[in-house]
Amino acid sequence: DAKTTQPNSMESNEEEPVHLPCNHSTISGTDYIHWYRQLPSQGPEYVIHGLTSNVNNRMASLAIAEDRKSSTLILHRATLRDAAVYYCILRRGAGSYQLTFGKGTKLSVIP
Amino acid sequence: ETGVTQSPTHLIKTRGQQVTLRCSSQSGHNTVSWYQQALGQGPQFIFQYYREEENGRGNFPPRFSGLQFPNYSSELNVNALELDDSALYLCASSPGTRAIRSTDTQYFGPGTRLTVL
Numbered sequence: 001d002a003k004t005t006q007p008n009s010m011e012s013n014e015e016e017p018v019h020l021p022c023n024h025s026t027i028s029g030t031d032y033i034h035w036y037r038q039l040p041s042q043g044p045e046y047v048i049h050g051l052t053s054n055v056n057n058r059m060a061s062l063a064i065a066e067d068r069k070s071s072t073l074i075l076h077r078a079t080l081r082d083a084a085v086y087y088c089i090l091r092r093g094a095g096s097y098q099l100t101f102g103k104g105t106k107l108s109v110i111p
Numbered sequence: 112e113t114g115v116t117q118s119p120t121h122l123i124k125t126r127g128q129q130v131t132l133r134c135s136s137q138s139g140h141n142t143v144s145w146y147q148q149a150l151g152q153g154p155q156f157i158f159q160y161y162r163e164e165e166n167g168r169g170n171f172p173p174r175f176s177g178l179q180f181p182n183y184s185s186e187l188n189v190n191a192l193e194l195d196d197s198a199l200y201l202c203a204s205s206p207g208t209r210a211i212r213s214t215d216t217q218y219f220g221p222g223t224r225l226t227v228l
Contacts, residue, residue, distance in 0.1 A: 043115075043201050043219030044154065087153060097167030098144060099203075099217060101153030 004088045009106040012078045020073040020105055022088030027068050032091045035062065035073050036099070037084040044087065044101075047073065083109045113138055115204050115220035123226045124192050132187045132223045134202030141206065142166070143185040144217060145177060148199040160185055189225075197227045 005023040012018040024033070035047040048055055048062045050071075055062040061074040075082055087104040116135045124130050136143050142161045146154035156169035160179035174190040183204070189196055203217035 041221075043203070043222050044217075045219065046216045049216075085153075097159045098156035098169060099146075099154070100156065101146075103151075103153055 004090060004102055006088055006105045011108045011110060013110050014080060015077050018075040018078045020086050023070045024090055025069045027090060030092060033071050034089045034091055036087045039084045078109045080109050083107055115202060115218050117202050117220040117223050119223060121224045125228050126192055126194060128192050129190045132200050134185045134220060136183045136204030137218050139206060140204035141183050143179055144203045145187045146201040148201060154201055192227045194227050197225060199224050
């Protein structure tokens with residue numbers, strides 16, 4: 001799977017929007033962009049995924065650059081519960097069994 | 112709907128011993144994946160089972176083995192434990208097919224914390 005690059009850590013104030021960046025310059029045309037997050041002492045949980053168009057769900061929005069070499073996960077109003085490690089993952093078209101995690105971005109939310 | 116469950120929660124073993132970790136997949140899911148997460152690192156893929164057969168394997172030695180049962184629950188077995196095997200072991204289930212789709216979501220359990228002394 002292609003590699004992703006994320007900042008090690010970020011901070012946000014509670015109830016402020018948060019933009020978590022991810023670079024994936026070697027992305028291929030069939031790679032989907034997935035985001036998972038891992039709250040303290042829990043397993044990872046799915047957040048959102050997309051291919052080319054921006055995506056919205058109840059948890060977050062995913063903004064994908066036109067050249068697909070970067071993407072941004074947007075939390076519209078950070079809460080204390082959003083403090084977690086956020087992982088940006090690329091999954092290839094066919095036969096991609098696993099999720100290939102990097103170190104992710106540790107998000108701290110300040111009350 | 113019951114989520115993914117794992118047992119035990121914590122486990123302490125000594126070097127050279129063998130360990131079995133268990134996972135019950137989410138209702139309706141026939142695919143189970145196992146991951147190892149060392150402290151401060153992201154999870155690393157061990158292997159995946161689809162309908163009782165191994166469907167893909169990461170870069171782990173043969174002393175890491177697994178089983179999936181007809182009810183789609185799964186076991187991870189690790190023989191000849193080493194100190195570096197100390198980690199959080201995560202199980203994830205998904206409603207997959209043999210041709211795994213890039214859009215399949217994996218649902219993770221809370222993990223088993225293994226300490227090897």
